[in-house]
Amino acid sequence: MIANPRLPLSLVLVLSLQACVSATVNEMTYNEPEAGIGDAALVILGRRHAPDYDTEFDFIDCVGKVIHSGDPSITVINERQFIDRLYPWFEPRIAPMQPSDIDRLRAQTPIHEQLNRFGIEYMIWIDGTTIETNSTGSMTCGVGPGGAGCFGFGTWGNEANYEATIWNLNEQAEVGKVSAETSGQSYMPAVIVPIPIIAPVQDTACESLGLQLLQYFSSEH
Amino acid sequence: MIFGPRPYGLRMIALVAVMALSGCSNKQVIVTGNFPTPTMTKVQTTLGVVYSPEFANHEFFDEAKGRNESSWLVQTGTAQVEFWNTFLPGMFERVVVIGSDEDWHTHHESLDAVLIPQVAELQYAIPLHTNVKVYEIWLRYQFRLVTPEAIHAHEAESLMFNPAEDIASFTLTAYGKTPSAFMQSDTDAVNYAAIVALRDAGANFITQFERIPAVATWLLALGEDTPGEAP
Numbered sequence: 001m002i003a004n005p006r007l008p009l010s011l012v013l014v015l016s017l018q019a020c021v022s023a024t025v026n027e028m029t030y031n032e033p034e035a036g037i038g039d040a041a042l043v044i045l046g047r048r049h050a051p052d053y054d055t056e057f058d059f060i061d062c063v064g065k066v067i068h069s070g071d072p073s074i075t076v077i078n079e080r081q082f083i084d085r086l087y088p089w090f091e092p093r094i095a096p097m098q099p100s101d102i103d104r105l106r107a108q109t110p111i112h113e114q115l116n117r118f119g120i121e122y123m124i125w126i127d128g129t130t131i132e133t134n135s136t137g138s139m140t141c142g143v144g145p146g147g148a149g150c151f152g153f154g155t156w157g158n159e160a161n162y163e164a165t166i167w168n169l170n171e172q173a174e175v176g177k178v179s180a181e182t183s184g185q186s187y188m189p190a191v192i193v194p195i196p197i198i199a200p201v202q203d204t205a206c207e208s209l210g211l212q213l214l215q216y217f218s219s220e221h
Numbered sequence: 222m223i224f225g226p227r228p229y230g231l232r233m234i235a236l237v238a239v240m241a242l243s244g245c246s247n248k249q250v251i252v253t254g255n256f257p258t259p260t261m262t263k264v265q266t267t268l269g270v271v272y273s274p275e276f277a278n279h280e281f282f283d284e285a286k287g288r289n290e291s292s293w294l295v296q297t298g299t300a301q302v303e304f305w306n307t308f309l310p311g312m313f314e315r316v317v318v319i320g321s322d323e324d325w326h327t328h329h330e331s332l333d334a335v336l337i338p339q340v341a342e343l344q345y346a347i348p349l350h351t352n353v354k355v356y357e358i359w360l361r362y363q364f365r366l367v368t369p370e371a372i373h374a375h376e377a378e379s380l381m382f383n384p385a386e387d388i389a390s391f392t393l394t395a396y397g398k399t400p401s402a403f404m405q406s407d408t409d410a411v412n413y414a415a416i417v418a419l420r421d422a423g424a425n426f427i428t429q430f431e432r433i434p435a436v437a438t439w440l441l442a443l444g445e446d447t448p449g450e451a452p
Contacts, residue, residue, distance in 0.1 A: 051398075052353055052355060053355075053400060054398070054399070054400050056400075084257040085257070085260065086260050087257035087258070087259055087260060087420070087423070088259060088420065088423045088424035088427055089260070091420055091421055091423075091424040092421070093396075093421055093424045093425060093428075094424050094428055108261055108262045109262060110260045110261055110262060111260055111261065114260050129400075
């Protein structure tokens with residue numbers, strides 16, 4: 001029995017409130033595998049050598065999920081597992097910066113064997129981050145004997161900027177770049193209860209980038 | 222006894238929340254994490270390693286400088302030993318931890334050299350210090366590679382070494398950072414930055430070890446090919 005039939009409806013409305021996001025996607029790719037990548041796997045890695053930001057691990061996971069859910073035949077190797085199995089060669093200090101560096105790593109038998117076990121044909125490097133661009137407003141929250149509540153209004157902007165570089169390891173060549181730029185403004189009005197109206201800036205960037213990469217790798221898209 | 226909602230429940234929650242959110246507390250980080258073994262062609266040597274008590278119990282304390290700051294205690298010793306115990310056997314064919322005079326007597330004839338790591342310096346930065354949303358840990362190591370004969374027991378049963386029998390002495394730096402994240406505590410972020418710094422120490426060690434002239438000469442004398450080179 002539902003005590004208050006309006007409550008679930010209100011909850012759904014609040015949870016479904018999303019602010020707008022604008023997105024720009026650029027793509028420049030070559031030598032697309034027209035029949036897909038078959039049994040080969042790909043790995044998506046984040047660049048983390050910049051002094052003031054790291055490409056987020058959860059963003060890399062998200063892009064991988066978009067690709068795999070779009071075409072389950074594509075095997076996407078988990079980033080952390082890959083980095084740990086090939087430690088320390090993909091640590092930020094010494095990570096390969098160009099496709100030919102992979103061949104130099106392969107000169108060491110244990111690395112060559114590990115790469116073969118993964119069956120990786122493509123390596124995708126994603127560089128970028130999501131930042132907060134501005135925030136304004138104020139909100140006051142209080143707790144008293146009669147209850148608790150907030151009053152005020154806050155707003156903040158987010159910008160996401162990511163670039164994916166695709167390496168074909170068999171050809172030792174860079175075969176494309178895809179970038180996604182998204183931005184949006186989130187709001188949080190509060191009259192007793194704060195109501196977040198979030199702009200899914202990072203999620204949109206993830207989906208945009210993931211779908212472009214999916215089109216490149218999948219024969220079904 | 223029946224437990225039920227109490228009228229002062231919310232007030233208690235609020236009080237606990239306020240106490241938890243108030244600053245000026247001491248923060249302690251005992252660095253913990255999992256470390257991978259290096260994947261590489263191993264150096265064909267038998268290496269002893271001595272962790273001094275200072276190294277195995279290494280900690281860094283930074284006292285609060287203002288009313289709004291916290292004092293920080295970062296204990297890296299246990300993680301240091303765990304990391305190097307995982308790392309070195311992945312890089313060298315055989316590694317023996319020399320923890321006592323007895324260990325030395327048992328193994329010294331089979332050892333090619335003994336490595337003695339020291340943390341010479343640790344610095345950290347949190348967003349409160351730098352206004353950048355990144356937590357950072359910077360480490361400077363002092364490594365000594367000595368002949369097995371250089372090791373001897375001290376009166377207090379701790380191991381000492383004769384500096385005259387150095388094969389090589391070198392410093393390495395390591396850096397780790399982690400951006401601030403929603404719902405991530407200061408201590409979790411500093412711990413993660415320390416883990417990244419330790420992993421970076423391994424990356425730097427592998428790429429620099431062979432380039433140290435005295436080490437290269439020693440490896441040449443042993444007839445050992447130098448380990449893998451980073452791109």
